[in-house]
Amino acid sequence: MNNDMRSYLESTARERVERLFDAGSFVEFLPPSSRVISPHLGQLDAPVAFDDGVVVGRATLGGQNVFAAAQEGGFMGGAVGEVHGAKLVGLLRRAAAEKIPAVVLLLETGGVRLHEANAGLIAVSEVMRAVLDARAAGVAVVTLAGGSNGVFGGMGIVARCTNAIVMSEEGRLAMSGPEVIETASGVEEFDSRDRALVWRTTGGKHRYLLGDCQAIVADSVVQFRAAAIEAIAACRSRSTALGLAELEQEHAMLGERIVRFGAMSDPLEIWAALGIEEPATIPMLDAAQFVAAASAHRMGGC
Amino acid sequence: METLTYRFDNGTRALPPQPRVIGVVGSGNLEVLIESAPQDGACTIDIKTAAVGFGATWQAVMQDFHERWQLMDASIAINDMGATPAVVSLRLDQAVETMLGAPT
Amino acid sequence: MSAGSKVWNTLQSNRDSRLARARSVLGAALDGKAVPSARIGDLLHNVLECGDRVCLEGNNQKQADFLGKALAGLDPARINELHMLQSVLALPEHLDVFERGIASKLDFSFSGPQAGRVAKLVASGQLHIGAIHTYLELFSRYFIDLPPRVCLVAAEAADRHGNLYTGPNTEDTPPIVEATAFKNGIVIVQVNRIMDVLPRVDIPGDWVDFVVCSPEPYYIEPLFTRDPALISEIQVLMAMMAIKGIYAEYGVQRLNHGIGFDTAAIELLLPTYAESLGLRGKIARHWALNPHPALIPAIEAGFVESIHSFGSELGMEEYIRARPDVFAVGPDGSMRSNRALCQAAGHYACDMFIGSTLQIDLQGNSSTATVGRIAGFGGAPNMGADARGRRHASPAWLKAGRQAREGRNTIPRGQKLVVQIVETFREHMQPAFVDRLDAWELGEQAGFEIPPVMIYGDDVTHILTEEGIANLLLCRSDEEREQAIRGVAGYTPVGMARDKRMVENLRDRGIIQRAEDIGVDKRLATRDLLAARNMKDLVRASGGLYAPPRRFRNW
Numbered sequence: 001m002n003n004d005m006r007s008y009l010e011s012t013a014r015e016r017v018e019r020l021f022d023a024g025s026f027v028e029f030l031p032p033s034s035r036v037i038s039p040h041l042g043q044l045d046a047p048v049a050f051d052d053g054v055v056v057g058r059a060t061l062g063g064q065n066v067f068a069a070a071q072e073g074g075f076m077g078g079a080v081g082e083v084h085g086a087k088l089v090g091l092l093r094r095a096a097a098e099k100i101p102a103v104v105l106l107l108e109t110g111g112v113r114l115h116e117a118n119a120g121l122i123a124v125s126e127v128m129r130a131v132l133d134a135r136a137a138g139v140a141v142v143t144l145a146g147g148s149n150g151v152f153g154g155m156g157i158v159a160r161c162t163n164a165i166v167m168s169e170e171g172r173l174a175m176s177g178p179e180v181i182e183t184a185s186g187v188e189e190f191d192s193r194d195r196a197l198v199w200r201t202t203g204g205k206h207r208y209l210l211g212d213c214q215a216i217v218a219d220s221v222v223q224f225r226a227a228a229i230e231a232i233a234a235c236r237s238r239s240t241a242l243g244l245a246e247l248e249q250e251h252a253m254l255g256e257r258i259v260r261f262g263a264m265s266d267p268l269e270i271w272a273a274l275g276i277e278e279p280a281t282i283p284m285l286d287a288a289q290f291v292a293a294a295s296a297h298r299m300g301g302c
Numbered sequence: 303m304e305t306l307t308y309r310f311d312n313g314t315r316a317l318p319p320q321p322r323v324i325g326v327v328g329s330g331n332l333e334v335l336i337e338s339a340p341q342d343g344a345c346t347i348d349i350k351t352a353a354v355g356f357g358a359t360w361q362a363v364m365q366d367f368h369e370r371w372q373l374m375d376a377s378i379a380i381n382d383m384g385a386t387p388a389v390v391s392l393r394l395d396q397a398v399e400t401m402l403g404a405p406t
Numbered sequence: 407m408s409a410g411s412k413v414w415n416t417l418q419s420n421r422d423s424r425l426a427r428a429r430s431v432l433g434a435a436l437d438g439k440a441v442p443s444a445r446i447g448d449l450l451h452n453v454l455e456c457g458d459r460v461c462l463e464g465n466n467q468k469q470a471d472f473l474g475k476a477l478a479g480l481d482p483a484r485i486n487e488l489h490m491l492q493s494v495l496a497l498p499e500h501l502d503v504f505e506r507g508i509a510s511k512l513d514f515s516f517s518g519p520q521a522g523r524v525a526k527l528v529a530s531g532q533l534h535i536g537a538i539h540t541y542l543e544l545f546s547r548y549f550i551d552l553p554p555r556v557c558l559v560a561a562e563a564a565d566r567h568g569n570l571y572t573g574p575n576t577e578d579t580p581p582i583v584e585a586t587a588f589k590n591g592i593v594i595v596q597v598n599r600i601m602d603v604l605p606r607v608d609i610p611g612d613w614v615d616f617v618v619c620s621p622e623p624y625y626i627e628p629l630f631t632r633d634p635a636l637i638s639e640i641q642v643l644m645a646m647m648a649i650k651g652i653y654a655e656y657g658v659q660r661l662n663h664g665i666g667f668d669t670a671a672i673e674l675l676l677p678t679y680a681e682s683l684g685l686r687g688k689i690a691r692h693w694a695l696n697p698h699p700a701l702i703p704a705i706e707a708g709f710v711e712s713i714h715s716f717g718s719e720l721g722m723e724e725y726i727r728a729r730p731d732v733f734a735v736g737p738d739g740s741m742r743s744n745r746a747l748c749q750a751a752g753h754y755a756c757d758m759f760i761g762s763t764l765q766i767d768l769q770g771n772s773s774t775a776t777v778g779r780i781a782g783f784g785g786a787p788n789m790g791a792d793a794r795g796r797r798h799a800s801p802a803w804l805k806a807g808r809q810a811r812e813g814r815n816t817i818p819r820g821q822k823l824v825v826q827i828v829e830t831f832r833e834h835m836q837p838a839f840v841d842r843l844d845a846w847e848l849g850e851q852a853g854f855e856i857p858p859v860m861i862y863g864d865d866v867t868h869i870l871t872e873e874g875i876a877n878l879l880l881c882r883s884d885e886e887r888e889q890a891i892r893g894v895a896g897y898t899p900v901g902m903a904r905d906k907r908m909v910e911n912l913r914d915r916g917i918i919q920r921a922e923d924i925g926v927d928k929r930l931a932t933r934d935l936l937a938a939r940n941m942k943d944l945v946r947a948s949g950g951l952y953a954p955p956r957r958f959r960n961w
Contacts, residue, residue, distance in 0.1 A: 010933060012326055032335050033321040035379075045303050047352050047383050049327045050335050074328035169961075195960040203960075283961035284950065353835060359897050386831040387897040388640050388872040392928070399929065 006221045008146040009170050013055050013070035016106050019221045020228070021059035021068060028057040029094075030087060038081050040116045049075045052083040056091045061104065062229045067095045070106035073149040078109035080155060081116040085123020092130035096137035102232040103134060105162065106144045110177065111153015124154035131161045135242055140164075140235035144224050145171040145213070150202065152177050161242070163235040165213040166227040167204030169287065173212060174202040196283070200267045205282055205290055209267075209274060211253060211299035218287040253299065274298065306349040306357055308364045313345045313374035317401050324397040332382035332390060334397040339377035351382035363387045367394050417590035424592060425615065427452040439568040439617045440600065446476040446618055453592050453616075454485050454556055460509070461491040461554035461586065464500050465577040465745070466516070466784065467627050467696075467717040470560035471497060472596045472620035477558065478502040486510070491554055493541055493578050493745075494784075495520045496627060504533040513552060514782060515539050521779035528780060528852050535780070538858055540787040542749040545578070548585035557586040557593050560624040563604055564597045568611030571604040574718030574726065574741040575626060579609065581746045587613035598623040605738040628720040628955045630696040632670040635940045640872050643921065643931035644827055645671035648760065649680050651875045651924040652825060652868060653689040656802040660692045662752045662789045664761020668827045670700040672760070677707035677937040679930075694752035694789075696743075697722040697733065699954065703937035703947045705732055714751055715743040716785065721958075725951040745785075752789045757802040758823035759789040763860060764832065767843050768888045768900070770863030770878055772826050775845035780852055783860045790824045790861040806867060809879035821879070824861065825868040830896035837898035838871075839891065863887075869894055873901075874920040881917060893918040 006019060017026050030036050032050030041048050053075035059068050069091055071078040080088075088105075095103045112120040131141050141162040145151045150172030151159050159165055159173060167173060176184075178192035191197060200206060207213040215231060217223035261270045271279035275297045285293060321337040332351075339346075347364050378397070382390070413419075428436070431452045435442055441449050454460065462477065463470040478499040488509035495501065495517040503509040504527050513536040517524050527533035539547070548554060559579050561570040572579050586593050594616045649672060652658065663669035676690060690704070691711045697719040704710050714734050718726070718741060726733045726741045733741050752759065763772040772790075774781060796803070803820030810821050828838045849857035869876045869891060876890040886908075893909040895901030912918045921928055938944045941958050 006934075007939065010939065014323070031321065032323040032333075033337055042303075047303065047327050047350065047381050049333060049381060050323060050379070053327075072326055074326035074331065194956070196956065199960040284945070286946075356835065358902075362897050362902060384835070386640075386829065386835065388829060388831070392639065395928070 007219050008168060008221045008224050009148050009219050011221060012074065013072035013106065013108070016221060017055055017057075017059070017068055017070045020106070020225045021061050021066070022063065026057055026059040026068065028055060029091065030056065036083055038083050038116065040081065040119065044115055046115060052081060052087065053078060054084045054087050056087045058100070061102075061225070061232070064101055064232070066232070067091050067100050067103045068106065069103070071108045071147075073108035073147045076113055076115070077149050078107075078147070079111060079113035080109060080120055080124050080127070081113040082119035082123055084113070085120070085127055089123070089126045089130045092127070092134045092139075092141070095139045096134045099137070100139055101236060102140040102142060104142050104144065104228055104232075105159075107151045107155060107159055108145075108147025108149050109151055109153070109155045110149060111155050121154070124158065127158050128154070128161055131158060132242055135163060135240045138240055140232050140240045142166065142228055142231045142235065144228060145173050145204070146219060146224060147171065150174070160212065163240055164215070164231040165207070166215045166217060166224060166231055167207055167213045168217055168219045168224070169199075169204045169290070170219050171204045172199065172202040173204075173207050178202070197266075200283065205294070206267045209271060209276075209294055209298045210257065216287055216291060223287070257299070304351050304354045304357075306351065306360050308347045308361070310345045310364075310368040311343060313343060313368070313372045313376070315372050316374055317376050318403075322397060322400050324400055325393040327381045327383050329383055330385055330389065332380055332385045332393055334393050335379040336397045336401055337377045338375060341375050341377065343374045345373040345376040345378070347378045347380065349380040349382060351380070351384075353382065353384045359387060363390055367391065370395070371398050373398070421590045421592065424453050424455070428616070438566055439611075439614060441616050441618045443472070443618055443621055446473070447479065449594070449616060450476055450480055451484055453594070454480075454488070456485060457487045457489065458555040459489045459491055459552060461548070461557040461582050462500070463559045463578060463582065464492045464494045464496050465717065466494050467629055467719070468560055468575045468577050469496055469625040469627070470558050470596050471499070471625045472618070472622070473558040473560070473594065474499045477508065478506060480508050482507040489513070489536075491544070491548065491552055493544060494518070495524060497625070501527060507532070510534060511536055513537055513539065513544065513547070515541050515544050516782040516784040518781055521781035524780040525778050525852070535852065538780075538782045540783055541578070541745055541785050542753070542788050545581040545585075545746045548581060553589040553591065554582065554586045555591050557582050557591060559583060559593070559595045561595050561597050561609070563599045563601045564595065564614070564617045565601055565604050565611070568614035568617055569604055569607045570595060570597070570609035570611070570614060571601075571606060572608040572742070573605070574723060574743060576608055576742045576744055577717040578745045580744060583609050583613050592616070594618070596620040596624060605740060606736055608742065626720050628958075630665050630698050630719045631721070631954065631958055632665070632667055632698070632700055633941055633958055634670065634674055634700065634936055634938050634943065637667050637671045637674070637933065637936060639931055639933060640829060641668050641671040642675070642933060642935055643926070643928060644668060644829070644870060644872055645675045646679055646926045646931055646935075647875060647921055647924055648672050648825070648827060648870055649675060649685070649689075650683065650926055651919060652758070652760075652823065652870070653680070654683060654685055656758070656805050656823060658689050658758045658802050658823065660756045660800070661690060661758040661760070662694045662756050663698070664759065664786055664789065665696075666762040668762045669760060670698070671936070673698060673700040673704055674936040674938055676704040676709045678935050680709070681707065694748050694756050697726055699944050699952055700938070702944050702952060705729065706947055707937075714748050715741065716745040716748040717743045720955050721953045724953065725948045728951050749785055749788050752785070753791070753793050754796050756789075756822070757800050758825065760825040760827055761786060761790065762828050763826050763838070765838060765840050765843050765845075766826060766828065766869060766891065767840055767863070768891055769884070770826075770866040770869065770887065770891060771843060771859050772861040772863075772866060773843045773845040773857075773859050775843065775848045775858045775860075777844050777847050777851065780848070783858070786860050791865045792822045792824070796820070796822075806879055809877070810867075812880075813882070821867065823867050824865050825870055826861065826866055827870045830871050830873060830898050830901065837900065839895040839898045839900035841900065871896060874918055875924065877917050877919070880915070886912065886917070890917050
């Protein structure tokens with residue numbers, strides 16, 4: 001099968017790492033043979049994974065040194081447990097210490113691994129801190145979000161703490177999961193079984209239009225690779241650190257979002273307000289057509 | 303969870319040194335970690351499975367696997383989440399083929 | 407009694423008195439044949455009589471749901487002991503009529519979603535099953551010993567004369583209405599709209615007595631849509647073996663697929679795997695099949711020349727309209743399906759049936775019956791049976807017939823390929839191969855005369871699992887047949903109890919073929935081989951014409 005056609009969504013974490021970075025360049029830290037597994041799952045009589053559901057290591061991308069992490073959505077929905085989180089934290093700290101130009105996070109996760117309770121929560125918060133520390137040390141941190149489980153929970157927050165996010169339309173990015181919203185606020189507020197609504201609200205196209213992600217690509221490993229290279233170059237052309245100015249800009253953007261769209265109940269209304277001529281046609285456009293239609297109207301975001 | 307261990311001797315095919323892992327521990331699936339290891343020529347298979355009570359089936363599947371590949375000094379570890387024998391055999395074969403460098 | 411005194415027009419008189427009652431009760435509300443939906447209860451109370459045989463359209467897809475609900479809402483003190491004749495029990499109200507004491511007897515074909523409730527009502531004595539049938543068999547009895555006294559059907563539209571347009575979802579309506587009208591029965595139809603001029607006339611108004619415009623359009627179940635995202639690697643492997651080991655081997659050009667993910671995988675491998683084998687134009691050209699969305703890529707790639715359908719499929723209407731060379735599209739531009747004729751076509755004009763099942767025993771008998779659920783068979787027994795009345799030859803039919811009769815002293819004839827494709831283990835590690843079908847126990851519990859079998863072993867020609875293909879045509883004894891089945895039953899208890907030497911011998915003789923014997927490279931068996939891997943791919947393959955129902959979309 002043509003390499004260009006390889007689906008990012010259908011690939012496992014290992015396959016994504018193998019195919020996205022320069023051929024043969026990936027060297028894994030704490031590989032499965034090290035058997036650094038979850039200390040908690042056994043007690044719950046649940047299966048473990050030899051890599052606790054995340055692949056971390058170093059590679060080159062377009063010849064440039066990078067560190068990489070890829071979450072395996074197939075294992076516990078990619079949820080972050082103690083070891084999983086520690087691998088991410090360790091990777092980010094080492095990147096900062098070694099002044100690696102960029103860390104690429106291939107995220108696919110439901111957030112905190114509830115089985116591991118506080119250990120999982122702490123892990124995610126440590127990842128947030130590690131991302132910001134890495135940025136402060138001059139490391140560009142880029143998120144790729146194109147897996148079928150989306151990027152949810154505390155890791156959704158982590159993603160927005162990175163320098164840039166690349167998504168596909170199949171990818172999703174949010175904090176609360178759709179079922180959680182429906183349970184908490186009722187089906188009239190959000191019908192989690194309305195899959196079109198869920199993707200319309202949390203999927204890559206809406207995130208792109210709102211400015212929550214900086215690039216959107218087709219579901220293709222090759223396209224994610226190209227977008228990652230571009231995103232890293234863009235991030236490294238300015239300061240990677242999160243400063244006060246960026247934070248204030250973000251707050252202003254969020255404030256504007258509430259003012260302009262706060263009363264609206266469906267993304268279609270938001271797209272119309274952004275000046276998109278035929279909002280209902282947006283979901284069926286392929287990535288290139290969508291970018292052509294959307295880029296002039298999307299919110300800036302950072 | 304159930305833990306099962308198998309040992310096969312008289313294998314003839316050695317493996318390259320680099321460990322490999324194939325598969326994902328998801329529902330109906332499994333991961334296979336395959337490594338070259340000095341074990342007096344034996345091929346050992348350690349299985350941790352969420353599907354309890356299928357020892358006889360695993361025995362038959364492992365037996366056939368060893369007949370197919372005849373590995374020596376090989377250590378195979380499996381984390382299984384209820385894969386059918388078809389998927390288990392598929393992943394085992396994929397693991398060995400990846401190890402031996404066959405195109406996947 | 408002398409010949410002169412026998413009355414010969416009892417059915418006509420009885421029909422006239424029912425019509426007179428209805429007219430009298432409805433009065434001015436009856437406008438020609440049109441009855442206001444609010445008066446449906448009055449109509450049914452007066453047109454029905456206790457003990458009537460009533461045929462209700464519970465089809466596979468189309469449901470006369472407004473009429474079905476109205477029937478279930480009647481007063482059991484006025485109308486009871488009805489004998490229901492129904493293709494499919496799909497909706498809760500189809501069982502409510504029994505629970506409420508309005509109906510007591512049932513002859514049907516399939517009850518998938520309601521199978522558990524059917525079993526309960528049988529056990530409690532509120533539902534007596536006359537028999538389970540295959541569709542064509544049930545329609546046939548409407549003309550012999552089970553003529554409907556009243557039929558409740560659904561159509562897209564009617565005109566003022568009662569002519570009906572049934573459109574793409576014509577399905578079972580023609581034989582039901584004909585059987586009723588021509589035994590002086592009463593035909594009642596619910597329509598989505600009344601029109602001055604219909605796109606075309608599917609049922610003549612002369613056969614129709616009452617038309618009700620229902621408040622909501624009739625319900626259609628999208629039964630034949632399979633999301634490619636759910637197809638597994640094992641199913642891809644089996645599909646490859648089917649294409650190379652059977653379709654190519656016999657040159658199967660005319661066929662039917664039973665619905666399932668196994669066959670959806672085959673459909674999605676035609677433009678890729680089958681194309682790579684040079685099989686376009688050589689296999690899978692003419693189909694008796696519902697408009698499966700999974701077949702879109704194969705149609706677009708030029709594999710599929712024609713499809714005749716049992717019913718339509720929700721979301722496929724515009725795609726069908728744009729492909730009139732392929733589908734059964736009328737002069738008005740819309741399709742017409744016909745379950746009875748398509749079942750006949752599948753029986754006589756197709757060279758192969760392939761479908762999945764839940765259980766297979768050591769003789770190759772195949773059943774979807776499970777204890778606690780009376781599901782019936784649908785069309786499978788008809789499609790999955792040798793057509794002994796067939797006389798025209800085709801290469802596939804002749805080859806199968808030769809293989810079955812080689813070395814035996816019988817007159818030559820052909821045979822239909824009937825393939826059962828199934829993974830050796832189902833969900834929860836339930837084996838698909840068993841010593842004794844659950845159908846025996848189900849039959850005993852439900853009081854059937856014989857166990858309910860979907861496809862008899864006599865008719866099964868091939869069993870295909872992830873372990874390979876067993877060609878039962880080449881077996882010459884019950885023992886060979888049993889070992890051939892065990893030989894592809896993998897690690898199930900049935901498979902593990904094989905006679906290893908016999909199975910090896912069967913493999914040497916080509917009766918059992920493994921993937922490598924067929925020339926199928928297992929390493930190619932990945933989802934990358936599918937021509938479409940998700941619903942959006944199907945929509946794109948159709949050029950945007952296919953509009954999947956909401957439940958299949960994430961956009």
